[in-house]
Amino acid sequence: IAGITQAPTSQILAAGRRMTLRCTQDMRHNAMYWYRQDLGLGLRLIHYSNTAGTTGKGEVPDGYSVSRANTDDFPLTLASAVPSQTSVYFCASSEASGDTDTQYFGPGTRLTVL
């Protein structure tokens, strides 16, 4: 079934540890995104990639890094996790990054940093 997968589904992590959240899409979409969703706040963009080989910073990039080595995969790395990074993380993709391009979301990763 075409779509976006994320792994892990949930994770509890000790502060200071390194963690990579995985995201894979099989729709051959050019653009991919990472968001975090916190209670009472809208989705906030962490990083994005308009095409393989390029990445950009979103609204809240500090403490996170991404890479886009190919079209399908867009991993998000927390170099040294802190409790404020406790959140639900959603990966999304769209065919391109224009005005009409709809973003489609993966199932999310629930991350708790203690």
Place this chain on the structure above:
Amino acid sequence: GQNIDQPTEMTATEGAIVQINCTYQTSGFNGLFWYQQHAGEAPTFLSYNVLDGLEEKGRFSSFLSRSKGYSYLLLKELQMKDSASYLCAVKDSNYQLIWGAGTKLIIKP
């Protein structure tokens, strides 16, 4: 700054009609999206407006007024499965989506 406002929570009765409002102030405008998000799940796309007016899609309709920075989502013949959060998002001048915090819709029998 950029801002998307929508009510935090609304309650409606099964079979009725509900209107969820969204007002926005963004740097540029390249379209407005509505998404539905059930608890514990991912957002799913409902509608897209870029021109003023009403877009109808089954029981759901979305309206846009660019001059007023205003949109609404209209849900008709409410069903219990419509209980969810509804997210309003605007594409700004950089083609990035700016999201509202969402409106939690509670449907009562």
